[in-house]
Amino acid sequence: MTDLIIAKGTLWTVIILLGLGSFGLRFVFLGLIGNRPMPDWLMRHLRYTAVAVLPGLVAPLVVWPTATDGVLDLPRLTAALTTLAVGYFTKNVLAAIFGGAGMLYLLLYLMG
Amino acid sequence: MTLTTTKSVYWKGVRDGAPFILVVAPFALLFGVVATEAGLNVWETLAFSVVVIAGAAQFTALQLMQENAPTIIVLASALAVNLRMAMYSASLTPHLGATPLWQRALAAYVMVDQSYACSILAYERNHDWTPAQKMAFYFGAVTPVIPIWYAMTVAGALIGSSMPAGLALDFAVPITFIAMIAPALRTLAHKAAALASVALALGFAFVPFNLGLIIAGIGGMMVGAQVELWMSRRTQP
Numbered sequence: 441m442t443d444l445i446i447a448k449g450t451l452w453t454v455i456i457l458l459g460l461g462s463f464g465l466r467f468v469f470l471g472l473i474g475n476r477p478m479p480d481w482l483m484r485h486l487r488y489t490a491v492a493v494l495p496g497l498v499a500p501l502v503v504w505p506t507a508t509d510g511v512l513d514l515p516r517l518t519a520a521l522t523t524l525a526v527g528y529f530t531k532n533v534l535a536a537i538f539g540g541a542g543m544l545y546l547l548l549y550l551m552g
Numbered sequence: 553m554t555l556t557t558t559k560s561v562y563w564k565g566v567r568d569g570a571p572f573i574l575v576v577a578p579f580a581l582l583f584g585v586v587a588t589e590a591g592l593n594v595w596e597t598l599a600f601s602v603v604v605i606a607g608a609a610q611f612t613a614l615q616l617m618q619e620n621a622p623t624i625i626v627l628a629s630a631l632a633v634n635l636r637m638a639m640y641s642a643s644l645t646p647h648l649g650a651t652p653l654w655q656r657a658l659a660a661y662v663m664v665d666q667s668y669a670c671s672i673l674a675y676e677r678n679h680d681w682t683p684a685q686k687m688a689f690y691f692g693a694v695t696p697v698i699p700i701w702y703a704m705t706v707a708g709a710l711i712g713s714s715m716p717a718g719l720a721l722d723f724a725v726p727i728t729f730i731a732m733i734a735p736a737l738r739t740l741a742h743k744a745a746a747l748a749s750v751a752l753a754l755g756f757a758f759v760p761f762n763l764g765l766i767i768a769g770i771g772g773m774m775v776g777a778q779v780e781l782w783m784s785r786r787t788q789p
């Protein structure tokens with residue numbers, strides 16, 4: 441077991457500064473630019489924000505899962521691909537979550 | 553013919569946002585459990601969720617604090633994960649920019665992946681909405697989600713470490729995110745952006761402080777924008 445104690449001073453510094461920083465990121469355009477138009481090239485890039493950031497966030501978690509100390513894991517990889525396929529074809533977020541979780545539990549049970 | 557009222561748009565937002573309860577609730581519960589296991593008490597865990605309201609950034613910060621990373625690295629990494637919020641903010645600005653400042657400030661505080669995705673898709677379908685109606689829809693979409701976020705964080709903190717390990721809760725985060733991305737892969741440009749993001753994130757995973765994710769995000773956006781330009785040139789005679 442690693443030492444899990446987080447210093448209280450550090451914790452509150454992180455909570456408060458992360459809160460302020462996150463608000464700043466959320467407010468920067470909406471609050472400061474307001475009603476002024478933004479250039480086409482910027483909007484064309486912003487359309488792809490979600491699909492450009494979230495896959496990059498997830499990919500390392502799928503390929504190198506923390507639960508297996510970074511070793512590629514067949515149940516987790518298959519569950520991720522199942523979630524992707526169900527979500528893509530049904531366009532239904534909840535169906536995708538249940539499909540992926542179901543596959544994960546099935547494979548963990550079969551291989552466990 | 554009925555005139556769309558601001559109030560009816562608000563309730564439409566509530567209905568469109570309600571399914572996300574099932575996405576947000578387990579995520580918040582998971583944060584509560586993980587935070588308690590990291591040694592935070594119920595009050596600290598709730599404060600974390602109320603002040604930050606950003607699951608992925610909270611998990612990132614918690615993980616790095618447990619690894620005793622310097623505070624500046626913890627903040628930079630968690631904010632990098634949240635950089636997409638600045639991009640959401642920019643993409644909502646053409647729709648909500650004309651509303652009063654206090655509403656925009658409140659909208660910024662409650663901005664989460666689900667409320668953004670749900671609202672921007674509704675705006676694409678309803679070009680005739682006024683800025684006030686668009687803001688009403690936005691607040692409607694977050695109304696079911698935000699109280700659940702707070703409440704389930706507390707529930708997770710109270711359940712704490714009594715959760716069985718066999719639940720493989722570590723993978724709840726990737727599955728939730730993939731389920732949100734998959735339906736958004738509508739056009740070739742969206743698919744290319746996502747694929748580029750995955751390739752860049754894996755290729756630049758060695759770059760410290762989560763900067764690989766920033767490279768992947770910027771690269772993915774550039775690929776998406778270029779493919780869109782290329783597609784529109786092909787369709788025009």
